[in-house]
Amino acid sequence: MADKEDEKKPAEGEKDAPEKGTKPEAEGKKPAGEAKKAESEEPPPPPPDPPFVKKIRERFGEAILESSVFADEPTIVVGVENLIDACVYLRDDEEMKFDYLACISSVDYPERVPRFDLIYNLYSIKIGHRLNVIVRVEENKEVPTVSQVWITANWQEREIWDLMGITFADHPNLKRILLPDWWEGHPLRKDYPLEGRGEEQKVIEECQKLKY
């Protein structure tokens, strides 16, 4: 991360741990391991799960690994193997009706063992509630595609494959979408340098071939 050093303001080596006590962000997901959660002060009690999250827990039990609420947005964590069942249930059940998948995002934590976090933001247009579903994926493992559940996931998963390198099983068209087809590597990963790996030279060569 040599580039980060240039942009960081000088001095202030202390990390942000003391500032956490100000708000119930203690409930938000913390990257870089749960070890940061060990504060000396008492964290405020976590906000209770909304009723529909309780219902999801009743239905799935052990499959829901964690749940939390931050800034009025509930989040649940499921395992990769239960993802499709959970998504179909969330879409179809009468009290859930999460028919709108707003966004799928991926985050890379290279030091953590399930390396990637996949975050699904769901809305219910009929009922009006929101939910975030997180899946933790290890490197080189596949995630089932949700494009049969919500069609909108098609391009979003292609983009995640393109930029982050998470493979989606049974995807109808898992090709690169934003980068050219000949690109190697997955640029949004933390170990990919910002300047690239010399692809610029290849683009220049390709353009020169077209000169006439």
Add this chain to the structure above:
Amino acid sequence: MSETEILEINMGPQHPSTHGVLRLILHLDGETVVDCDCDIGYLHRGLEKLCEVRTYPQALTLTDRMDYIAAISNNLGYLEAVEKLLQIEVPRRAQYIRVMMTELNRIASHLLWLATHAIDIGAMTVFLYCFREREKILDIFEKFCGTRLTTSTFRIGGLREDLPKGCLEEVKAFCDTFPKFINDYETLLTMNRIWLERTKGIGVISAEDAIAWGLSGPVLRGSGVKWDIRKAYPYEVYSELEFEVPIGKVGDTYDRYLCRMEELRQSNRIILQTVEGLPEGDLKAKTKKIIRPPAGRVYHSIEAPKGELGYLIVSDGSPNPYRVKVRPPSFINLQAIPALVKGHLVADVVAVIGTLDIVLGEIDR
């Protein structure tokens, strides 16, 4: 005996009607489109990765460049997400001015949409009329912050400085005369026989399909789904302002046109309310000199002119964001193009691209 075969032809990336560097691979049977593939990525600049090496205030300037036509909305979405992460409250005067500028920016974006959509279909006068009004709005932006297009004028916690002298009067003067211009555009287009033939029944999508495809903005509302983030999850001062959200019936290009025209009127109404109700007060909440949000993750979305613009920001306590993911409305809307153009003619592809209101800067980031 003649045989026909499917012709595969390129539309773009350099094409005046694709509104940017978009390449469509059309499979044609005669003039009818059988299938359509999109090839995007010509404008990919790696903005999400660049945000990771900037600090939070610096990354604001990157967000302008995505939807460069409606840059203020991009800024607003990003800043609101960071403010949600920091859990700070923006002062009311700043919120009112932000809403005023955001709605002006919505009008500017819709004017450009109307101009390009109309000229693609052939109505050249509308193009010039819309740009005349858009110039007035860009002059207001220049008076407010010095730039016309990529503004970066809001700050984390509020605004950088107050409205300059004369700006409020100029906004009011614009809003007082603007409804007459909307009537001019409607006179030219709404009951025009050619316009009706070119837009009615083109690119129809039902409400369930629109929700499944994840469409947002006027594209979703044209199909009859009453979903506007300003009403569903109000942000800034939208919960205090009175405005309506127009919805369509059939889900074709004409309905989306009517939705956006009505949105122009409603935005005008919102701006007049903010001008009249502008409170006194601070302009910026107190923030530290170096913004270090506590470790956490937030997803915040706003109603940009093109649809639902979402930002997922993950922070790890350092001055640089750990991950910024943008949910661009045009990217998700463009995905539905094969479903919208199947069975139509090539000329209708142009109309459908216009009605989706895409901007490639946002699609490719």
